[in-house]
Amino acid sequence: MESATIAPAxxxxxxEDGEDQRFLMQRYFELAxxxxxxxxxxxxxxxxxxxxxxxxxxxxxxxxxxNGWELAERIQSGWPDCVVVSSSVLEAARHPPLAARxxxxxxxxxxxxxxxxxxxxxxx
Numbered sequence: 134m135e136s137a138t139i140a141p142a143x144x145x146x147x148x149e150d151g152e153d154q155r156f157l158m159q160r161y162f163e164l165a166x167x168x169x170x171x172x173x174x175x176x177x178x179x180x181x182x183x184x185x186x187x188x189x190x191x192x193x194x195x196x197x198x199x200n201g202w203e204l205a206e207r208i209q210s211g212w213p214d215c216v217v218v219s220s221s222v223l224e225a226a227r228h229p230p231l232a233a234r235x236x237x238x239x240x241x242x243x244x245x246x247x248x249x250x251x252x253x254x255x256x257x
Contacts, residue, residue: 143248143255146187147171148178148204149220150196154237158191158220161244165255175199179207187215188252191235194221205231216251 145167149155159171170185172178175196190208194201205217209231219234221227233251235243248255 142166142168143189143252144185144187145169146178146181146185146190148173148175148190148192148196148201150174150193154193158239158244161239161241162191162248164241165245165248167248167255173197175201175204175207178204182208182212182215186212189216189218189248191218191220194219194227218247218251 143166145162147155147158147162147169149158149171150173155171155173159169162169170181170187172181173196175192176198178190178192190205192201192204196204201219201221205219208215208217216233217231219231220237220239221234222237233247235247
């Protein structure tokens with residue numbers, strides 16, 4: 134009998150300064166079977182990147198200190214295999230050109246759809 138190989142969980146880094154929004158996003162990704170790290174600032178995200186090595190980063194655009202646009206650029210140049218997604222209340226035209234963008238409020242279905250489209254090894 135062959136043993137099934139279980140793929141490691143998709144690693145997600147959430148960058149969101151709003152506590153309620155951060156908790157909600159973290160919960161949605163956890164319910165989708167992901168390993169989640171959540172931080173409040175872009176600076177904390179950059180400190181976390183080397184040790185967490187996320188498959189996907191979901192970042193708010195309006196953050197204290199470094200904003201989400203600059204964070205996305207830094208992640209894309211330093212970790213080109215990492216998928217970066219913006220999440221904001223700003224209209225879509227004001228989001229940076231990334232793999233995807235989610236308009237707030239984000240739903241659990243939005244998160245599952247995002248994973249299905251952008252992280253091929255994720256299984257529902």
